[in-house]
Amino acid sequence: MTAAGGSEAFVRxxxxxxxxxxxxxxxxSLNLDIERGEFLTxxxxxxxxxxTCLMMLAGFETATFGEIFLDGRPINNVAPHRxxxxxxxxxxxxFPHMTVHENLAFPLEVRKLGKAEVEERVARALDxxxxxxxxxxxxxxxxxxxxxRVAVARAxxxxxxxxxxxxxxxxxxxxxxxxxxxxxxxxxxxxxxTVVYVTHDQSEALTMSNRIxxxxxxxxxxxxTPEGLYERPENAFVAQFIGExxxxxxxVSERHGDTCAVTTVxxxxxxxxxxxxxxxxxxTTLSLRPERVTVxxxxxxxxxxxxxxxxxxxxxxxxxxxxxxxxxNDEFIVKVPNSGLIRPMRVGETVQVGWSAEDCRALDSPSTxxxxx
Amino acid sequence: MSAVSPxxxxxxxxxxxxxxxxxxxxxxxxxxxxxLALVLPLFAFLLITFLVPIGDMLLRSVENQLVGNVLHxxxxxxxxxxxxxxxxxxxxAFAALVADFQEGRENRTIGRVGVRLNYESxxxxxxxxxxxxxxxxxxxxxxxxxxxxxxxxxxNLDVWRLIKRESDAYTxxxxxxxxxxxxxxxxxxxxxxxxxxxxxxxxGRTLWLSLVITVLCLLLGYPISYLMATxxxxxxxxxxxxxxxxxxxxxxxxxxxWIALLQQQGVINDLLVWVxxxxxxxxxxxxHNRTGTIxxxxxxxxxFMVLPxxxxxxxxxxxxxxxxxxxxxxxxxxxxxxxMPNTVAGVGAGSILVFIIAIGYYITPALVGGTSGTLIxxxxxxxxxVSLNWGLAAALGALLLAAVLALxxxxxxxxxxxxxxxx
Ligand SMILES: Nc1ncnc2c1ncn2[C@@H]1O[C@H](COP(=O)(O)OP(=O)(O)OP(=O)(O)O)[C@@H](O)[C@H]1O
Ligand SMILES: [Mg+2]
Numbered sequence: 001m002t003a004a005g006g007s008e009a010f011v012r013x014x015x016x017x018x019x020x021x022x023x024x025x026x027x028x029s030l031n032l033d034i035e036r037g038e039f040l041t042x043x044x045x046x047x048x049x050x051x052t053c054l055m056m057l058a059g060f061e062t063a064t065f066g067e068i069f070l071d072g073r074p075i076n077n078v079a080p081h082r083x084x085x086x087x088x089x090x091x092x093x094x095f096p097h098m099t100v101h102e103n104l105a106f107p108l109e110v111r112k113l114g115k116a117e118v119e120e121r122v123a124r125a126l127d128x129x130x131x132x133x134x135x136x137x138x139x140x141x142x143x144x145x146x147x148x149r150v151a152v153a154r155a156x157x158x159x160x161x162x163x164x165x166x167x168x169x170x171x172x173x174x175x176x177x178x179x180x181x182x183x184x185x186x187x188x189x190x191x192x193x194t195v196v197y198v199t200h201d202q203s204e205a206l207t208m209s210n211r212i213x214x215x216x217x218x219x220x221x222x223x224x225t226p227e228g229l230y231e232r233p234e235n236a237f238v239a240q241f242i243g244e245x246x247x248x249x250x251x252v253s254e255r256h257g258d259t260c261a262v263t264t265v266x267x268x269x270x271x272x273x274x275x276x277x278x279x280x281x282x283x284t285t286l287s288l289r290p291e292r293v294t295v296x297x298x299x300x301x302x303x304x305x306x307x308x309x310x311x312x313x314x315x316x317x318x319x320x321x322x323x324x325x326x327x328x329n330d331e332f333i334v335k336v337p338n339s340g341l342i343r344p345m346r347v348g349e350t351v352q353v354g355w356s357a358e359d360c361r362a363l364d365s366p367s368t369x370x371x372x373x
Numbered sequence: 374m375s376a377v378s379p380x381x382x383x384x385x386x387x388x389x390x391x392x393x394x395x396x397x398x399x400x401x402x403x404x405x406x407x408x409l410a411l412v413l414p415l416f417a418f419l420l421i422t423f424l425v426p427i428g429d430m431l432l433r434s435v436e437n438q439l440v441g442n443v444l445h446x447x448x449x450x451x452x453x454x455x456x457x458x459x460x461x462x463x464x465x466a467f468a469a470l471v472a473d474f475q476e477g478r479e480n481r482t483i484g485r486v487g488v489r490l491n492y493e494s495x496x497x498x499x500x501x502x503x504x505x506x507x508x509x510x511x512x513x514x515x516x517x518x519x520x521x522x523x524x525x526x527x528x529n530l531d532v533w534r535l536i537k538r539e540s541d542a543y544t545x546x547x548x549x550x551x552x553x554x555x556x557x558x559x560x561x562x563x564x565x566x567x568x569x570x571x572x573x574x575x576x577g578r579t580l581w582l583s584l585v586i587t588v589l590c591l592l593l594g595y596p597i598s599y600l601m602a603t604x605x606x607x608x609x610x611x612x613x614x615x616x617x618x619x620x621x622x623x624x625x626x627x628x629x630x631w632i633a634l635l636q637q638q639g640v641i642n643d644l645l646v647w648v649x650x651x652x653x654x655x656x657x658x659x660x661h662n663r664t665g666t667i668x669x670x671x672x673x674x675x676x677f678m679v680l681p682x683x684x685x686x687x688x689x690x691x692x693x694x695x696x697x698x699x700x701x702x703x704x705x706x707x708x709x710x711x712x713m714p715n716t717v718a719g720v721g722a723g724s725i726l727v728f729i730i731a732i733g734y735y736i737t738p739a740l741v742g743g744t745s746g747t748l749i750x751x752x753x754x755x756x757x758x759v760s761l762n763w764g765l766a767a768a769l770g771a772l773l774l775a776a777v778l779a780l781x782x783x784x785x786x787x788x789x790x791x792x793x794x795x796x
Contacts, residue, residue: 058695058699059698059699060695060698079698079703080695080698080699081698081699081700081701081702081703081704081707083699084701085699086699086700087695087696087699089692089695089696090692091690091692093690093692093693093695093696094696095693095696095697095711095715096715097714097715097717106697106700106702106710107700107701107702110700110701110702110703110706111701154700155699155700158700158701
């Protein structure tokens with residue numbers, strides 16, 4: 001699941017475990033290598049241990065077991081203020097009694113930089129986030145988006161090699177959030193800092209990151225690029241958590257190397273790509289992206305062709321979102337492109353749908369995968 | 374609405390045809406009346422128990438009707454007497470004085486005038502008692518000789534000047550006494566004799582001790598409040614109960630406990646002797662003096678510091694300190710530069726509360742203060758209960774009130790009263 005443990009990893013979690021109460025593990029045996037200059041996102045549902053990992057990295061929580069390395073150095077016993085890690089907090093944590101300028105100057109002053117240099121760097125940081133001229137304001141006199149920028153500028157002004165961001169855009173509205181995603185991404189590319197970013201918004205993770213670590217229940221479920229995560233989910237949790245997904249349950253009836261045949265509850269046989277399913281006879285979850293399903297396929301073009309009843313149609317302009325009943329699943333979603341070539345479907349009629357074996361991934365059993373809708 | 378002619382603006386009406394504005398005013402008036410009815414009881418209570426007594430106190434501190442009322446004939450006769458002439462008043466004034474004395478003796482008011490004038494000049498009380506007893510025997514002129522024969526002090530110009538001066542309906546003499554000054558015989562103002570100067574020193578001591586107590590409360594209360602604000606709820610509730618425990622115990626019980634602990638044969642001295650830190654014959658004097666007052670009052674006033682501090686600290690997100698640490702500040706710098714400035718409102722509120730309560734505190738210094746630990750309020754009580762010099766008590770109280778108000782204004786200037794968080 002993790003990148004190969006080369007010694008050049010910039011941040012490295014080695015078998016890290018964390019328990020707050022001595023009874024339950026909030027983080028279970030975390031192994032994670034983060035490369036220099038990478039934008040890595042920790043994505044996962046609430047309570048999955050993302051913040052805890054970030055806090056251990058920042059030094060505000062100690063690992064119960066295991067070691068964290070920064071730039072090859074073990075940092076378990078290094079105090080937070082000696083780690084030189086910039087951090088953007090969820091509610092920004094701007095100091096309300098200081099002006100924007102003083103907030104930005106704070107990390108430089110505690111590093112005992114000369115006055116001229118402080119001025120210069122603060123001015124540069126304000127320029128970077130396009131807030132020149134706002135230096136004299138108090139945080140309370142700024143809008144949410146402006147506060148967010150100040151927080152980013154403050155975490156970067158002392159030029160740390162690593163910046164942590166814990167849901168930094170959670171408090172912003174959608175439009176502003178998208179704009180800030182772009183700006184943070186831009187700053188990351190320009191400065192080349194390593195960013196560890198926490199969010200539970202998957203679209204945010206997909207648009208911003210080099211790699212994404214999907215967390216659930218204190219375990220990294222999959223560590224991959226955004227594309228890999230969407231195209232090649234390795235287990236039912238990831239398939240369900242990232243993007244839209246059709247689930248079909250069944251049991252493996254045959255297995256030949258990479259492919260397998262799965263028998264559904266209804267007794268139909270589906271050909272699929274064996275990813276993380278068990279051996280013959282074991283239950284499995286089939287995962288299929290809605291846009292990979294073809295309506296009325298050419299005869300012989302798909303190994304999997306089934307009859308489906310149209311339950312509901314939603315017109316969305318560029319495509320029609322159709323809900324079908326198929327193989328005992330009446331939540332089967334198909335996205336039909338509005339290309340004008342396909343005859344419009346009608347509610348209640350029976351149509352044929354088909355898909356290839358490679359697009360249908362046989363993953364682990366549903367009992368181990370919590371449902372996310 | 375068709376009946377409305379085009380040149381008069383259309384008037385909006387409600388469903389029942391009444392003009393909108395009238396109904397609106399009526400509805401508004403009703404809700405105002407309701408609000409008034411709700412605050413009225415409290416307002417009346419405050420008026421009767423707070424504003425009226427304070428007004429009465431302020432009035433008493435300057436009021437001086439007694440001399441003018443009882444010696445009304447004399448005062449009238451003294452109208453055209455030039456007190457700078459070096460001459461005694463004329464026969465007419467003496468006649469009036471005799472008449473006033475006879476009347477005052479009859480309705481038993483003359484003694485009070487003596488007591489009142491005695492505040493200004495010693496011996497006046499005895500002069501008035503003596504004269505009061507004998508004045509009825511003087512029935513015919515010449516009154517001046519008869520009075521001087523009765524007591525030769527009636528031939529003293531200063532006595533007459535005093536009567537003339539104190540005949541005004543209002544006097545500043547109580548306030549002068551309260552700041553260790555007095556009118557001397559010729560009517561000018563001078564310092565009180567060295568051995569009678571007590572109040573200025575007492576005010577100074579009161580302010581100083583209150584300051585010491587406030588600072589001690591802050592030093593003790595700040596860490597506790599910080600702990601309570603940062604610990605998990607269960608532990609912090611326990612601490613809170615311990616802080617509030619003094620509130621639930623009788624003041625008298627607590628003070629008595631301090632006596633038992635701190636007295637020369639008390640627990641702490643016994644312990645120190647037993648351990649061998651001090652010898653048997655130089656046990657520490659920790660009660661019935663200034664130390665006792667400071668210790669006992671700090672204990673009693675601590676909750677007034679902790680509660681505002683706690684309520685302010687509770688609102689400071691822990692992420693501030695974390696942010697400061699992550700920005701490179703060591704724990705000390707982070708605390709001083711980021712945490713403490715955010716607690717200013719609580720420090721201000723707690724300090725001003727403790728200070729104001731301390732400068733007016735009465736019972737504890739009375740019980741454990743001895744002579745060196747008594748405060749101005751103990752003297753106010755003395756003048757109200759023992760010497761019955763209510764005017765002076767009122768003047769001292771008014772000065773105390775002025776000090777509190779000055780402090781309030783000062784606080785408003787520096788911190789801003791809107792920032793005060795009392796809980
Ligand atoms: N200080 C703490 N003491 C005890 N338990 C904690 C503490 N902080 C977090 N936990 C527990 O650890 C688990 C993981 O919490 P964490 O904050 O890391 O989740 P998260 O992934 O950041 O979730 P979210 O998306 O809601 O922020 C949760 O079950 C939480 O209850
Ligand atoms: Mg979190």
